[in-house]
Amino acid sequence: MSTLLALHRPGLAAGRDAQALHRASTPDFFGWLEHTRAAAGCTRPVRLTGTLSAVEPCTGRLVGKRHTDELPDRTVYKACGNRRAAQCPDCAWVYAGDAFQVVRCGLTGGKTVSATVAAHPVVFATFTAPSFGPVHHRHIPRHTCTNRRRCDCRPAPCHARRTVGTCPHGQPAACFARHDADDPQLGRPLCLDCYDHDHQVVWNAFSGELWRRTKQAIERHLAVLCRRRGISHVQVVTNSGKVRRVPPVRVSHGKVAEMQRRGAVHFHVLLRLDGVDPHDLHALVPPPVGITVDDLDDAVHAAARQITVTTPPHPDRPEGWSIAWGEQVDVRRIGTGDGDVTDGKVAAYLAKYATKSTEVTGHCSTRLTPDTIDAYADPEGDHLARLIDACWRLGRPTHTPTSNTATPTGVRQGDLDSRGNPYAGLRRWAHMLGYGGHFLTKARRYSVTFGLLRDTRATYRRTEDDTADTITVGTLAFTGSGWLTNGDALLANTAAAQHRERSRIGREELAHETWSGVAA
Known part of the structure; x- marks a missing residue:
């Protein structure tokens, strides 16, 4: 009955209290909790109705059938699967875990990815948008803190100028404030009329094409280096049976888009150097000896400087807009002994941003x-x-x-x-704000897929009970979304939160026992 303790927290609405108490007083309360366990932490679960058939997995013989009318609430609850933490924290937590595995496997191997990829050269690059006008920002020239999460370093003035003037619209062109991290002014233009809002939203819309061409330019740069250094092309047979000669090195990537406070996206990209196996195009082999991580670093910077995209004509701008990267292109190397840039930290960093969207800008809505x-x-x-x-x-x-x-x-x-x-x-x-791309994308060869992780999880759940001799096949239809009452939502979400906390404590205890055994 520990779930009921959550009902006595101050501030709960009386109506929700009454609904929760009414549900908890029903004879089959714990049966209802077990029935909703699969979607217990979801903010707006999907409700499904239909028939559930019990089938023998070996023979396919139908053993039994029942309708959802026989179940609690006469429905089946399924988690919504929303990746955005602002919309559904529980489903976003699951998505973040999958995103972590997708990114991490591309760095260290595992889950059908060869462990040899851990020896491949990898860089972590950040591509930013250019300036569309001065905005309020927070910059710390030098960190003296020991923990960036609790950074208390003093920032520099926002936009300090020797001569304080005004823009053509009469707004101050300088800002001497040292903004706090939660200052609502961060990301806002110094002058709204000077800021090029049109160019920014067009940049967001065409940033995916800019990245595609940049990736091609990186691979072309490396192919030219191979020719100059006498590393011959590889002859391969394509899936269609044709014989082609391809460069001996290719780049696999995992990319996350992050929305900045000013409303422009920038990309965090893991770029891994792979070789080409002439006998198996899908094999992950190390790059040729003559190509190193220094060459990959140079290729990224060269492509970022050179590649631009000119958008198609528009009635408001017949010559189109020029789409290019900003001046800040940061490239860091993974696995070189630098304790600040490890594969685990990078994977966690990208997984965190994969569950975010426009929340940092202050805007969060559905499609308009x-x-x-x-x-x-x-x-x-x-x-x-x-x-x-x-x-x-x-x-x-x-x-x-x-x-x-x-x-x-x-x-x-x-x-x-x-x-x-x-x-x-x-x-x-x-x-x-104009950006229509996915917030987490990857090259086909980089790592495992989300589908594989979901299928593996579903298979594990089916086989978790060794005594079960049937599987359940549902013929279901959508009937609605959300919990039936706010009280149901409180009880289900509280039970899910307690289950997650128990799982976290269990993992910590197992890790402690393992560490203690090794230390002994």
């Missing part, structure tokens, strides 16, 4: 429509309102006049994406 856009977009509003307005305005149908920012009568949001307009995605992803 013509009915909801007015609540968020304002050409004369604050920084976020102007970014969203720029997305909606630039993403209009190409035949719409510049002055008309509204959606034409009778045109649905889905119709705007089917007219050959390369900027139509700005409206579709206006709630993401």
Whole structure:
């Protein structure tokens, strides 16, 4: 009954108290808890109805069948699977764990990835967006703290100037404040009218193409080095049966997009050097002896300086926009003995950002429509309102006049994406400030897939009970989402939190026993 202790915390609504107490007083309360265990920590679980069939795994023979009407709440609960921590912390926690394994396996091997990849050269690169106008920022020239998570170092002035002037719109062009880490001004422009909101949202929209070309440029740079150093190409047979000569080195990557406070994305990328096996294109082999991590480092910097993308013409800008990386391109080497950059820390860092979205900017909404856009977009509003307005305005149908920012009568949001307009995605992803890419992507050869991890987890759960001689096959249909009452949500989420805490303590105890045994 420890779950009921959570009901006595101050501040709980009386209605939720009553609902929870009513549920807890039912005769089958613990049966209900067990029934909801699979989705207990989910904020808005999916409710499914239908039939559940018991089948013998070896023969496929149907042993029994029952309907969900016989179950508690007459439904089956399934976790929503949302990756965003702001939407569902429990499902995001599971996703972060999978993301950690995806990233870590590409560095150290495991889960069908050869352990030999741990010896491959790897760099951790950060690609940032360029400046679209000065914004309030917090910069610490030199850290003297011992723990960055509890950093108490004094930051430098935001935008110190010898001569304090004003911009063309009369706003101060300097800021001498030393901003705190939680200062709401961080990421906001010094002058909203000087800031190029249009260019930023277009940069977000086309940053994926910029990365694709950058990756190609890195591989071309390494291929040229191979020719100069006398490392011959490799002759391989493709899946279609054709014989081709390919460079002897290739780059596999894992990439996470992070939204900055100003609303521009930047990319954290792990780049691993692999060789090519002429007999097996899918094998992970080390790169040729003549290519080192120094060459990969140089290739990243060279590609970041050279590659630009010019967007297609737009009615508001016939020459298009130039899309390029910012001046800050940071490249660090993994596995070189530097204690600050280890594979575990990098994997945890990327997994953390894989569950985030636009929360750091202060904006968090679902996809915007013509009915909801007015609540968020304002050409004369604050920084976020102007970014969203720029997305909606630039993403209009190409035949719409510049002055008309509204959606034409009778045109649905889905119709705007089917007219050959390369900027139509700005409206579709206006709630993401123009960025429509995945927040965690990887090369096919880099590591395992999320699907493999989910399938492995499902297989483990099916075989967890050695005494079970049947498996359950469901024929289910969606009937709704969310818990039936706030009291049910409180009880289920509290039970899940307690289960996670017990699991965490158990892992710590096992780790302590293992360490104690080794020390002894």
